[in-house]
Amino acid sequence: MSAIDPRTPVLIGCGQSTWRGAPDRPTTYKSMLVEAGRAALADTGADVGGAIDTVAVVRFWVDSLPFDTGVPRLTNPPRSLAQALGLAPRTHAYTAVGGNTPQMLVNRYADAIARGEVETVLIAGAEAHRSLAAVQKTGGDISAWGEERGVPDLVIGDDRPGMSPHELAHGVGIPSSTYPLFEEAYRKHRGRSRAGHKVVMGALMSRLSEVAADNPLAWFPVKRSPEEIVRPSPENRMISTPYTKFMNAVDSVDQSAALVLTSAGRAEALGVPRGKWVFLHGAAEANEIWHVSDRVDFHSCGAIRAMVQAAMEMARIGLPDIAAFDLYSCFPVAIEIACAEIGLHEDDPRGVSVTGGLPYFGGPGNNYVTHSIATMMERLRARPGAYGLVTANGWYLTKHACGIYSTRPPDGPWTRPDMAALQARLDAREHPAFTETPHGRGKVETCTVFHDRAGPRKVILYGRLEDGRRFLANTPREAADILERFDAEDLMGARGTVERGPDGRNQFVPG
Template identity: 30%
Template structure:
């Protein structure tokens, strides 16, 4: 290790959960993050004087962008509440990859001696915000006044994405795009629709059991739903977008925050942080696929996931076999399935843990911050002797952004410094993507699809990603008649690979039918 380079370690973790009995007791995201950070300071296991020194020497505050509330300067406000004046303050971009990206970058600054003590934190109060909206008391009393110049961050409206091929056909939300991948992944593996549903339900039943016993889970202590409950469409488990019923979708109405504190081994020794608290980040890597889901190479794999996993393992000096504990992001079943397939792990009944939290359905989908809770759980797991090496996969967007971090009870095996850069480029660009036809016409084949359902359980809109037979160009379309919508949503016959016809109207909207091109 070169002179002046330091070894970064995670020395402390903290969480906070707010389940108020009365809506007026609900607190804002900043307050949740403050509590989590103060809990982390306590977690370092220091005497009172050293604890104060640790807090006062925080010189880097990185905050994961919150969906809940528009702050003018959340890192600055949090720093003020902590009584510190950090030289580095970072407010992340949107994306569930951001917690691990911020941890990776904080470790890098510590290695370079650009920072001495770094806090990475994030939190949401979406449950409280929803409750306040119901009572029509906005802004909530006691919360920081919203900044009029800051737009609410939640990306859950099609209108937020501007005009595109996707929005023209009312598709582009996570609840639409992840099902496109699940359906294509199923067909690629030769699974039946029933087999796929059983697999997803078993995966999420195993995850729910983990969340049932996780003290920081939003559903802690509540009986975990069974695989049969998760797989069966009912009034309380209605189909959202095929093939995912409600219990296979992320649940965001939570009030949770998580924080971690990083420093160098040198400063940890100076403070007197017990070495059984030390967890070593070994390396991180991340990249992203195209922002436009129709510009992806296929829908049964994710180059950004596979490359981020491989690059992080390589830069951390580990093989996949040496990882004892995994935590894969799990907003929908397809994400852990893709990670497991790439690493050669079974997605159900895995011999190694693939979640420490229980997934965004059962643990709670903490906005962009879910993987910060993965890190706090991983640190706890490694401290408790349940493995030597751990790996966290953080995913964001529409299976778009990825960042992976490896952690260990021991420093890097070759004694080298923490990697000084992300080994991957910002975007995956060296993959073949089919030509896109904005206004297709003629015979076509279904590449993948999903169907959106009404609250009454009836299919409302079909979405097709298809290929023109004559030139293999890709297009996005909607089903144009009831019969085609019924065939797409039947859940019995596999639509992928079936032939139909597509046509574009004067506004550029594309319609698809299975049986009779005269119905276009």
């Protein structure tokens, strides 16, 4: 079969669904999974169902929380999907938590296919958060949401908690209050005022909304102006400074997506048309220093830089060769830092998203990147020979994966870079010492103010003691004047005093 190594991994099918039914016509996780899986199988243009020997499902939101939601569970989502589609795979896999997991699955199963361990994989994921909330709000019956099918054969991915108990006690761990800490640090690193940085963020996110407006699968297919995005309003309240609601990933969606991955030899034997084939040219994964409190700094991410460099070396191309990008976009700073690390201007004419991003296309839990890859496949099929880069992110710029795609066949055999060696270098970086029991004088390293619907509620900040050690703190709960100062003023770099408060949390007082 021409010069393509028959064991070369290749994507041959993709499918996506966005459910827009009225609240009184809800969908379910299983229904969404089946719809996307069926679409991906049909997209191959061949009868491939009998060749599927592995079904892997991205973890649902309801299974990602550290407590029991009370929602009846699909105990084995990949088995439920396989049986609904009439498939008989040998292996049923489920992932750990993380937005990195869809790309991680593609990378790892590509390895397994190249080694001859697996033949054809159906990768799928779904969220029905919006439907679930609607049913629960009306007191409807959710018993049919569950299904007993045993347990998955394996769970793939790093299942460590993303935050420490100390971080969680101070408010670090909720994404909408954690990413703003990176944003403020990035703003300070770029030397921008609060007002000046809002202009930049607004322009960046407005461009994403323009992509979503042209995407029929987008949850919010509406172009928003920069001013509309950054200006607080009754429909766009402040969440955590500097982020309004329109800058946050939207997780209350009903969306699903699926992919079919096999080898070039198997694709040809199954009769899959060549116009469906999309190859994975570069693939890499890396973790940042695990806990936010231990990061080298809050304005960069060495894991993204190292991972993308490794993938490009594997693909034997450079940044100018990439025609399309989908950079993980849960919050503006995720895009900003990724652009800075890979050397891409935020306003590059090639764009930073093919979907419209998590705030506008939709942020379906851990599964967004399955949509990224499916959309990238469609984009590249329409531009034969062009390359596309997809990046994925789990937790708090913590777990990363990327893939470089093209319809162009790779020049040589599938050979991945040494991820263990790359990770060892990242883990060996020096970073500030952290103390959970700070006392004395210090200064603010980064900060955010969490808002509820009534207004500012809590300050979350990282600081440095005079000896250089990093600490995490809030401000005294009873000190409304301090809360208002942090909300109204730029207190990055402000000096003050930190000590343990009566509730066991660290308290910082500027002055």
